[in-house]
Amino acid sequence: MEVLKGNVMFGQSGGPTAVINASAAGVFTEALKQEGIIDKVYGAAHGIVGILDEVFYDMSEEDERELEILKTTPSSALGSCRYKLEDIEEDDKDYRRILEVFKKYNIRYFFYNGGNDSMDTCNKVSKFLQKEGYECRVVGVPKTIDNDLAGTDHCPGYGSAAKYIATTVMEVFLDARVYDIGMVTVIEIMGRNAGWLAAAAALASYKGYGPELIYLPEVPFDLDEMMEDVQREFHRDRKVIVCVSEGVKTADGKYIPELVGELSTDAFGHKQMGGSATILAEYIQEKLNCKVRGIELSLMQRSAAHVASAVDVEEAFLSGQEAVRAAISGKSDIMIGLERPADGPYETKIKYVPLEEVANEEKCVPREWINKAGNHINQEFIDYALPLIQGNSEYVWEDGLPRFADLKKVRVNREDN
Numbered sequence: 001m002e003v004l005k006g007n008v009m010f011g012q013s014g015g016p017t018a019v020i021n022a023s024a025a026g027v028f029t030e031a032l033k034q035e036g037i038i039d040k041v042y043g044a045a046h047g048i049v050g051i052l053d054e055v056f057y058d059m060s061e062e063d064e065r066e067l068e069i070l071k072t073t074p075s076s077a078l079g080s081c082r083y084k085l086e087d088i089e090e091d092d093k094d095y096r097r098i099l100e101v102f103k104k105y106n107i108r109y110f111f112y113n114g115g116n117d118s119m120d121t122c123n124k125v126s127k128f129l130q131k132e133g134y135e136c137r138v139v140g141v142p143k144t145i146d147n148d149l150a151g152t153d154h155c156p157g158y159g160s161a162a163k164y165i166a167t168t169v170m171e172v173f174l175d176a177r178v179y180d181i182g183m184v185t186v187i188e189i190m191g192r193n194a195g196w197l198a199a200a201a202a203l204a205s206y207k208g209y210g211p212e213l214i215y216l217p218e219v220p221f222d223l224d225e226m227m228e229d230v231q232r233e234f235h236r237d238r239k240v241i242v243c244v245s246e247g248v249k250t251a252d253g254k255y256i257p258e259l260v261g262e263l264s265t266d267a268f269g270h271k272q273m274g275g276s277a278t279i280l281a282e283y284i285q286e287k288l289n290c291k292v293r294g295i296e297l298s299l300m301q302r303s304a305a306h307v308a309s310a311v312d313v314e315e316a317f318l319s320g321q322e323a324v325r326a327a328i329s330g331k332s333d334i335m336i337g338l339e340r341p342a343d344g345p346y347e348t349k350i351k352y353v354p355l356e357e358v359a360n361e362e363k364c365v366p367r368e369w370i371n372k373a374g375n376h377i378n379q380e381f382i383d384y385a386l387p388l389i390q391g392n393s394e395y396v397w398e399d400g401l402p403r404f405a406d407l408k409k410v411r412v413n414r415e416d417n
Helices: 020-032 048-052 064-072 093-104 116-131 158-175 201-206 223-237 276-288 310-328 379-389
Strands: 006-012 038-044 056-058 107-114 137-142 183-189 213-215 239-245 291-296 334-339 349-354
Touching: 006 020, 006 048, 020 038, 020 064, 020 107, 020 310, 038 048, 048 093, 064 310, 093 107, 093 116, 107 116, 107 310, 116 137, 137 310, 158 183, 158 201, 158 239, 158 310, 158 379, 183 276, 201 379, 213 223, 223 239, 223 276, 239 276, 276 291, 310 334, 310 349, 310 379
Parallel strands: 006 038, 006 107, 107 137, 137 334, 183 239, 183 291, 213 239
Antiparallel strands: 038 056, 334 349
């Protein structure tokens, strides 16, 4: 196979995670080693938007030490976006612009780090470049706390979010039992159509400090049945914790916030979530006439690098490295996937997943992993999730606080190309 020489473009897209920058560090450090094959390594500002606007950074200008610290820096260091490429049959303007930029900067390797919608973007760009006869190896680097990417056992970002959720629920459990009065606590957890994040609350139950009730989007949500569950548990113990995925829907397809109003949508047509805990807390308080608290974990789920899983950090970093290695070896039009052995101790294994098998597909929690009543989680999930939350990420600390990567972000000058 003839060696493909040229430059790298890397972008981040979608919601941030505690470990998305670990994947970026994997791509950057591995690409910068490829002397004689890769000349320049660029990082796009705000994902595909930065490519369209021709705004990106020269990552070879960064200090090695800062790229190392990037592994334990949360959020998206280069900035992210939620920009949807139109179907090419309807409008090819963005695709033509991407090709123009790639030709101008001799981009022969494109790595895009994100979830379902990002893999859709990656797939569209890859297919367009192939159709135009422009040789560029395109590899998706998986990322999502939602853990709903098809083709991979789990996603970088999920293990750390699951660990944060389980830890926080355990702490709330102890706090909620301080006073000698009855109380119901409703905890809202992210997850639009897949309940992997809310299921992580069952890890707290596994340790004896978890919720009495867990509701996932995989099972139709019934307000009356939930109230019966809450009343039963309250009369038994007078202390109840309810964990609910923000994406639970009634049998007729309504999200909980839609029971009291309309929801706005984003660029991809997704309804904007949030508010379920408050609505349910008010409803329960009216019915039970007791103290009720609604807690929304919100952005903390995806930025809590202080409790990041060491397994998650290393797998995210490895995914970035393997994306570069795969592309250098001639592979393209794929996403890096993770798999585990059928039996024996857990270990990370890499697989290659065709982009068209991933784009816009969603992987949900298997129904058999949810109890028959649809209000808690079975042991199969515990066995699945425990290996993903192992170990503690090693922060760099200064003055008792975390030290995050301080990137120079040296802007590439358009006139020099």
